[in-house]
Amino acid sequence: MRSGTYRYGTERLPAAARTADLLRSIVGATRWTNAAQLLTLLRGIGNELAGIGGGGGNGGGSGNRDPAIGNVIRRVMYAARDEADRAPVDDDDDDGGGGGGGGGGTKNSSSTRGGGESFLSSMLWAHPRQTAVGASHHRRMRSGSGSVGMISESSEHHHYPPPSTTTSSTQVYPPHYYARRDDLRPSVMEAIQEMISELEDLHKNINEQALQHIHNGEIILTYALSRTVELFLKAAAAKKRKFQVIVCEGSPHFGGHVMARSLAEAGIDTTVIHDAATFAIMARVNKVLLPAHAVLVSLANGGLIAPSGSNMVALAAKQNSVPVVTVAGMFKLCPMYPHEGQDTLNDLISPSTVIDYRLMGDPVLSEVEFANPVHDYIPPQLIDLIVTNIGGFQPSYIYRLLAECYHSDDWEAFE
């Protein structure tokens, strides 16, 4: 498992990629026979990683708070649910799956009916936490489901205890998840593999859109260090677009220095400025490119978690009517709402970069508070475009993509 120490400006992509690899090996190696077991397994992994420091959400791990890890797991869970909801390829008969047999029987009758049942049951199971009050309640819900074939058999199955005990509420799944499905494994593995290859091709897909957004003669402002933005700009420069880049240095971490160096080496005309000069220079800037630690979505939100200081840049851009473009992979899409405002997914790290410890030794200065947050929350009104590997979207549209990426049951999976 990864250690949770936080380094500013680390790329999210390697963490996400390794999570996907980890999932592949665990899911491949573990024995699980039905979707419920798989989902519980995944949830357990998610909680473990959140405990170390991934997954995001409040309370959980200290330090890292990397939501990308949780997102990857959620994607796989969504794929698993998707597969489980689909009719099985072959008819499997099994002992433990009496309900499954019944379910399979009904499913065998017509795939559409199976689809209809799954929709019905998914409607019923839309808010599983509410149904987890007790098994009796459980039974009541099931008896209300109206599909006769499932009731009698499924009553034998509700005593399946969910294996994970760490979650505060026991997660229950729709009954057909408990059916044994041997065909699930290859399709889930395939889904994980797709996820891995999406992560591998992430920058390639994002950079294909570089030419749409970067044109000759533009002055582009960017803030601090971001691998995604850097590759985006280099892709445009490689296609012979001539533009200038102004990089804010991003104190106190000075990611901007590293970024500027790298861009200059790629032949892009780069200027480094202090963060304080952002507003001053904004009058001449044509476009602002911001990186994102996470893109927050819930309902109509579309705000960003970005490096600390980006909110100021976005505000200055808004004031001068300069478009703000965020470049981020889809794996950064987080199904959470910024309830805590600026504290969402944020951390206060050591002030050693803000003021030197030698100066802080002064007894007078030891009474002084210092604050060094890592991230800023940028509200969606300040963002004009989010460029992802599946295309460019406005922030108010991003919530629609949620439904394609994650299942609503998994949104608060790891808190």
Place this chain on the structure above:
Amino acid sequence: MSDQSAPSSCTPDEKNAATSAPSAKNAEKKEKKAKPADLVIPPKKPKLSKAERRALQEAQRASKAAGGGEGGGKSSGGRGAVDIGGTGGDSGALPATSGGGDGPTKGSRAKSVNDEEKKDTVGGDERDSRGRVSGEDKTISLFSHLPRPKAPSEILNHLASISSYNLQSNFMHPAIPTLGHLYTTHSLLGGNARCRAMLQTFALLLQSYTPPSASRDFRHDIDHSLLKPAFQYWTTQCRPHSVSMGNAFSFLKLAVASLERELEWDAAREILLESMEAYVTERIEYAGKAISRHAGSKIQEHGDVVLIFGKSEVINRLLLDAALVDKKSFRVIVVDARPLLEGRDTLAILARAGISCTYILLNALTYLMMGEVTKVFLGASALMSNGSVLSRVGTACVALLANSNHIPVLVGCETYKICNRVQLESITGNELGDPEEVACTDCARVGPSNRWNEMFDGRGGGGEETSEKKEKYVLADWKDKPNLKLLSLMYDLTPSDFVTGIVTEVGILPPSSVAVLLREMGG
């Protein structure tokens, strides 16, 4: 050459083509060639001006010499980089020259072409920007209208030349370069401090001044030999003057001009010294007290959280008065920004006075601003007549954030800093700082003049330490890297919409009243 011959050979053909009917392709060709022949043919040799011809020669010479020697990114970057100075037409004639790798000779020849064409300096920068002439190639076109900051080596050379300068006929009082050196090394910062120092130096100069001969009017002589050279020296050789300095200097010239002709020098000197004294006392000291009183009334007894930026004499005074004299209890958040990190001085002053403080850098501003800040106090270097505020770089960002969170912003500024200029944004009137300040990321630096201290320490034998430090910086070798520029600005302009009120010694005014105040003061 071929062009010239073509139409002449074409003309007889053209007639044939018109009559006969050759193949379509030939007809097309002939038609195209025929078109210019139909018109009144201007002489085929293009009318190049002398400069353009030279440029063409340069291009041919360079393309022969360049061979494959173009650093791809370098020259293409140089050629294609946007020329904000508006000399887009320049790039057409010069791209080949930018590829030329042969050194100084090309550079100088290209430079002369440049001068001849009287284009913007950017073209010249891109052409010889192999890092050979450090400092020149790193000019940023956006700010080419501003004087370049002095590099430390230049200052040292200049100082060395002063001593020989004094031996010549034009004697320069040693106080002048002394003060100038303080300005250049950023040892003396802040509008009030610089202005006071300037007036003190002028007082010193006046005391040691003797009028030449009785016949000449010493008023003119003072102006000509004392005031103007000193001021020009400071502005051109040291650091561009601030608005406060400029206004004080105008006042002084006016005072000199309004002396009566028949006065004896001693009496005149007394009058001048008194009026300078009065200027400082009234317009700086008393104004500061009045501002402190007006703004202090806006601080509540308990529970205010005041945000300030950088270091401002007026603001420090008002906070100290509120805490120590009026015994109000409030918290202060000190926001600081690179490169000058003046906020540390403010922090020391306020913390020692017992005010509970928080210190952050500019990036953390969003985090703190949304919660608890109740008011923002900012200092100013100058007030423009349209109500916008020229202040230390970063002030505009603070005002912007405060405005978007609906937090009132009060700017404390004496009336003598009001300038009758109008400025729309921060680029038209600004000052360039030392670009090395951007590269040097050491947060332990204790003061703005650190680079000078480092340099002198290095000479004194602490050289190893400083060179080690230098290697740690990511951008330590920025001068050698093509395409990389560093920009350090000293000021920025806060638009008047962000300012809730301007606190002056006459009261708290809305930004729109600044022009009225200027008029009332007779500016």
